[in-house]
Amino acid sequence: MSSTLMTTLPVVSIVMGSESDLPVMEECAKVLDELKVPYEVHVASAHRTPRRVAELAVAARERGIKVFVAGAGGAAHLAGVIAAQTSLPVIGVPIDSSPLNGLDALLATAMMPGGVPVATVAIGKAGARNAGILASQILALADPGLERRLLEYKVFLGAAVEKADNSVKSQFRGRAGAGPGAAGTARKK
Numbered sequence: 001m002s003s004t005l006m007t008t009l010p011v012v013s014i015v016m017g018s019e020s021d022l023p024v025m026e027e028c029a030k031v032l033d034e035l036k037v038p039y040e041v042h043v044a045s046a047h048r049t050p051r052r053v054a055e056l057a058v059a060a061r062e063r064g065i066k067v068f069v070a071g072a073g074g075a076a077h078l079a080g081v082i083a084a085q086t087s088l089p090v091i092g093v094p095i096d097s098s099p100l101n102g103l104d105a106l107l108a109t110a111m112m113p114g115g116v117p118v119a120t121v122a123i124g125k126a127g128a129r130n131a132g133i134l135a136s137q138i139l140a141l142a143d144p145g146l147e148r149r150l151l152e153y154k155v156f157l158g159a160a161v162e163k164a165d166n167s168v169k170s171q172f173r174g175r176a177g178a179g180p181g182a183a184g185t186a187r188k189k
């Protein structure tokens with residue numbers, strides 16, 4: 001019962017480069033809510049408020065933070081700049097906020113020089129959600145309760161696919177060419 005996550009003090013720090021990134025980064029917050037992982041949220045920009053980013057990175061351990069999740073778009077240096085100033089793990093979320101639809105942010109976030117890793121997830125909302133799950137998986141190494149909630153989440157994901165499988169099969173049932181209870185070759189033209 002000595003787990004850090006038994007407290008309400010934040011253990012994940014979500015940082016985004018702009019308020020315009022919030023609709024994407026909200027997905028990270030949502031999954032942390034579902035998994036009951038306490039977090040803090042900041043807007044700080046590697047380019048517009050570099051000193052603020054440095055303060056957040058350097059003082060994170062003192063605040064009890066264990067993992068950073070940093071999301072930014074365009075020339076996305078936020079995750080890398082945080083990683084440069086802390087030994088905490090940093091997960092980077094490339095955001096599709098530019099004319100290049102996040103490809104620029106993906107490369108800027110992932111292509112870090114040797115020695116300064118950023119664990120980069122997919123572009124956009126799926127990436128933000130995965131960042132929350134990955135942060136939780138890191139924390140779960142020392143938290144059996146969280147590990148249990150992550151396993152329950154996997155069961156939930158599997159059940160959703162099985163439900164979809166049944167739903168799609170029922171839509172094809174009775175159609176010419178469809179096998180018993182399955183899609184079969186019904187879509188053959």
Ligand code: RP5
Binds near residue numbers: 018020021072073
């Ligand atoms: C990046 O520039 C931010 O992370 C955001 O994705 C993008 C646009 O920011 P705003 O101009 O909307 O503030 O630094």
